[in-house]
Amino acid sequence: MCFDDQVLSTxxxxxxxxxxxTQVEEHLLHCATCKSRYDQLQDLETDIKSARLRxxxxxxxxxxxxxxxxxxCVSSVKEKIIEKRFTFxxxxxxAAAAAFVILFAAGIxxxxxxxxSDIPEIPVISSDNKATAEKTLIPVVATDASPVExxxxxxxxxxxxxxxxxxxFEVDLRLKSVEPLKVNSPITGSNFMNPVPGFSESPALEGVDAIPVMTLESAEPVEETETAEAEAEAEAEDAGIDTEADMEADTEQEAQPAVPDSEAGEVEAAEEESVPEDSVPSAEEEPEASASDDTESP
Amino acid sequence: MEVNSSGLESFKQVYKEVFPVIMRVAYHVTYNMDASEDICQEAFIRFFDRGLIFPSVDEAKYWLIRVTKNLSINYVKRKGREKAAVDKIKKQPLPSVKTGEETVIGNETCELVRNAIQQLPEKLRAVLVLKEYSDLNYKEIANILNITESNVKVRVHRAKQQLEKLLDQEGIHVL
Known part of the structure; x- marks a missing residue:
């Protein structure tokens, strides 16, 4: 009993x-028909190999x-490292944010x-402090004791x-930080909320100190959120690229890593069933069956 | 050795070892040098961008081969569609098989074989190319294509049978 092409090919x-x-090897030694077919297939193999891209x-x-x-690709890795260092x-x-805030406060x-001088309802009367107020940028504060000042x-x-x-003026005031202010005397209470000076128990000076501090502390986080937003945007961009790539992968039936059960595999399997031209049903396993039959007999 | 596809050292190593393999896969499926170059480039870019971890260089190779094979098949399909559309507009018969093929210096047999492989249906072509030009065994091919080993065996054999017929028509085996 001779071997068929499938066995010889394998x-x-x-x-x-x-x-x-071993059975095939022995058979080829004394069967001229199989030997001739084997030689033909071997020649074909040589021809195919000769076409290999060198x-x-x-x-x-x-x-x-x-x-x-x-x-x-490779250089982008180096860039990323540099970027990371930069963010530190x-x-x-x-510092820039702080400078900006100081300028802003000074401006106000x-x-x-x-x-x-145009404000009619706030007369600045204090005799001592008036001179200083005109000389320096910081107006001097009236004491609580004199309600008029x-x-x-x-x-x-x-x-x-x-x-x-x-x-x-169009004023946009934003407070980002929820942290409580580190001020000894509360400016939020009587002094801050209630403009009636007689009501306040603490000297106004402390309250005055507190205001710029508050502006600084509240403004810095605003800057932070801006950078955070920028980062988020960058991330979103990355994500956009990723999803694009994924979509492309979907359309092109690209294989997924490592694990064989991928989309590519599914597509492959689907094709298997749908393409009838080269696979007659049951023909797939037939050669194998015949192979084992043949090899048992000699 | 674990392979990180975005790691500089392992990327270099994988490129060195795997480029010839996927170049052959791309070329023998598309038979177009420029397209093969683009496909290999694309495959390696994806490989790098994904930042995948493979247990071995071989696993990385299988992944790259799979991507390359899919890109190459897609290229062939697209080309086929474009060509069909153009031919339909022109209402002319299909030009000879050699169109689009890179003329490569080599003996006649080499060209004839390459020509014949181009005429194989995609499925047989992919399996044959992986078997003959990628130095992979049935098991590895089965893994890459996600089909059974016996299916690989049958397809390789069927591809060779068809190839033999085509080459006989070209008169190669008339000795």
Whole structure:
């Protein structure tokens, strides 16, 4: 009993399991028909192998692709490392933020001071402090003892906002930090909320100190959130690229890593059933069956 | 040795070892040098971008081969569709098989075989290319294509049978 092509082909591929492998070898020694067929298949194998793309045929491409990858992938890793180091230089950002806040605060005080003479309901009377107020940027504060003596510092934020609003300023005040202010005397209580000076128990000066502190502390986190937003955007961009790539992968039926049960595999399996042209049903297993039949007999 | 596809050292190593393999896969499926170059580049970019961890270089190789094979098959399909569309517009018969093929210096047999492989249906072509030009065994091919080993065996054999017929028509075996 002779072997069919399938067995010989498997034998040539070096994939025939042992009990049959020896049988084929022995059979080929004395069967001229099988030997001739074997030689034909071996020739075919040689022909196929001769068409193999040789190393020298793609040496240019090999070099070119590597250069591209080195430029676009490998170097990007180095860039990422540099970027990471860069983000650690955050103090610079905070310094800039602080500077900005100080300028902003100074601006408010400056405009408020210039316009202060126009405010009718707040007469600055204090004889001692008036001179200082004109010389320096910081207006001197009236004491609580004299209810009539009020300067800008005694105004509540509400009042300041109202004044600015009346003058046509568009004020955007944002407080981001929820942390309580580290001030000994509460400015939020009587002094801050209640503009009636007689009501407040603490000296107004402490309250005055507290206001700029509050502005600074509250403004810095705002800067932080901005950088955080930028980072989030960057992440979103990354995510966008990823999803794009994934979509592409979906359409192209790309294989997933490592585990064989991938989309590619499913597609493969689906094709298997749908393409009838080259696979007659039951023909798939037939050669194997005949192979084992044949090999048992000799 | 564990392979991190985004790690510089392992990426270099995998490229060195696997590029020839996937270049052959891409070329013998598409038979177009430029397309093969693009496909290999794309495969390695995806490999790098995914940041995958493989237990061995071989597993990384299988992944790359799988991606390359899919990209190559897609290229062939797209080309086929484009060509069909163009031919439909022109209302002309299909030009000879050699169109789009890279003329590679080599003996006549080599060209004839490459020509014949181009005429194989995609499924047989992929299996044959993996068997003959990627130095993979049935088990590895089965793993890559996610089919059974006996299916690989049958397909390889069927591909060779068809190839033999095509080459006989070309007169290769008339000795």
């Amino acid at each position: 034998y040539i591929d070096g994939e025939l399991a042992e009990p049959w492998k 190393e020298d045929e793609f040496s240019v491409q090999r070099e070119r692709v590597w250069q591209y990858l080195e430029k676009h 230089k955050a103090p610079v950002v905070f 005080y400056f405009t408020a001071r210039v316009k202060s 009020r300067s800008m510092r005694d105004l509540t934020i509400e009042e300041i906002l109202q004044l600015l609003d009346e003058r046509g």
